[in-house]
Amino acid sequence: MKDANNLQFSKSVFLIPTIYIVSIWVIYWVEITFGYNFNKFGVFPRDLVGFRGVFLTHFIHSDANHVFNNSIPLFVLLVSLFYFYKDVAYKVLLFGGFLTGFITWLIARESFHIGASGIVYLLFSFVFFSGIIKKHYRLVALSLIIIFLYGSMIWYVLPIKDGMSWEGHLSGLVTGFFFAFIKRKKGIVKKEHQFSKTEFDLLFDEKGNFSPPKIEDELQE
Template sequence: MIAEARKAFFVMFGFVAFVWLVQLANYAGDYALSRDYGVVSGDSGTLPHLLTAPFLHWNWAHLESNSGPLFVFGFLAAYRGVVRFLGLSLVVAVCSGLAIWFFERGGADTVGASGLVFGYFGYVVVRGLFDRHLIDTLIGVVMAASFAYLLTVAVPGTPGVSWLGHLGGLTGGVAGAWLFRDRHRKPAGSARSSADAADTVTGAAPAVGSAKPTNRDALPATPTDNPRAALHKELRDMGLL
C-alpha cells in the first residue's frame, strides 16, 4: 500500500501539473481550447469532448478552486491502486459529461475538473463500504463529515456552476466504487475453515500415531485466526504499528 500511495502522489502531482500547463496554453489562445473542446448540451459533435472538458477551465480562479480538492481527493482515490484509479476517472468523466449533455439547458459550453472532484469525493466516501476495508471506511467518514458542504453545489438551482456536472460526477464516483470493488477479499480464517471443510468431506483420517487435538490442547491461533489481523496489517503497512 505504501508503494501504491507513492505512485498515487506522483500521478496526481503530474495530473494537476498537466492541467495547469493546459491552462497556460488555453490562456495564451484566449481560451479557444475551452470554446472548441467543451461539452454543449444536445450537440452530438461535442460528445468526444467528455474526455477533454475536465482538463479545461474558463479562468485562473476556476482552475485554482479545483486544484486543491482535485489533488487531495484524487490521491485518496488512487492510493489503493493507480490502474483502478484510471478506470474510475474514465467512469466519472463520462457520467459527469453525459449529465451535462442530456440535461443542461441554454446551450452552455461546459468545462472544468469539478466533475472529477465530486466523483473522487463520492468514491472515497463509499469505497470502504464496498471493499469492507476498515481504514478506508474511516477515511470516508472523515471526508464526508469534513466536506459535506460540497453537496450544496450539486443540487438544483445552484447559480453560476454546472450542478449537473457535479451531480453526474458524484454519481459516477459511487458507481465506480461498486464497479471496481475488491471482489477477491476473504474474511480472516476463511482459508483454514475451507481446509477443515475439505477434511470433513473427504473423510481424511489423522496420520498413524497422531491424535486429533481437543479444544484444551489445540494449537495456538495463527495471526489469520485473529479477526483484527487485517486491520493490524493495514496499520503496519501505513507505519502506524
C-alpha cells in the first residue's frame, strides 16, 4: 500500500509540469504550422482587451528559443513546487500566475508582453524564499541549488535587455516572495523537538522552584 501511494504521489508530481511544458510547445506548433500569431493575446497594459493576456500570456511565446529557454526551468521549478509544497502548489501556480499577469498589466510598458517567464520567476522566488523563511535544511539546500542554477535570472528584473519583459519578471519575483511569506506555515515545516519530562524535572514546579515529592505521597504510592 505504501509503495502504491508513493508511486501515485510521484506521478502527480510530474503530471502538471509535463502537461504545462507540452501545452506551450503544442501552442507554439499550432502557430508556426497554421500561420497564426498569438502575440496579440498577450498582456497589453492598462487596456481592457489587453487584460485577457493576464490569463493567456503564460502560454504564448515568440519563437522556439523562447519556448526552449523557459521549458527547462519551468519543469524543474514546477516539480520542486509539487514535491515540497503539494498542499499549496495549485494555489501558488493559479493565483500566483494571475497576480503576476495582473501586476504586469498595471506597471508594464505599452506593448504586448508574452511568455512563461513570469511563472518561472514566480516559482523561482517562491521556492527560494520559502526555503529561507522556513529554515528547513532540505528546503535551504533546494534554495541554494535554485540560486546556483538560475541565480543570473535576478538581473533580468531590471531593464537591461531590449525586447525582454523585465516588468513580467519583476512581477513574478514580487508575487513569489508574497506567497512564500503568507504560506510560510504550509508545506514542509520545521518541527520543534519536544522533550519529555524526566524524574529530575519532576523535582521542580511550573515556576522552576525546587519541590520534591512528600514522603507521605511516596508511601501512598
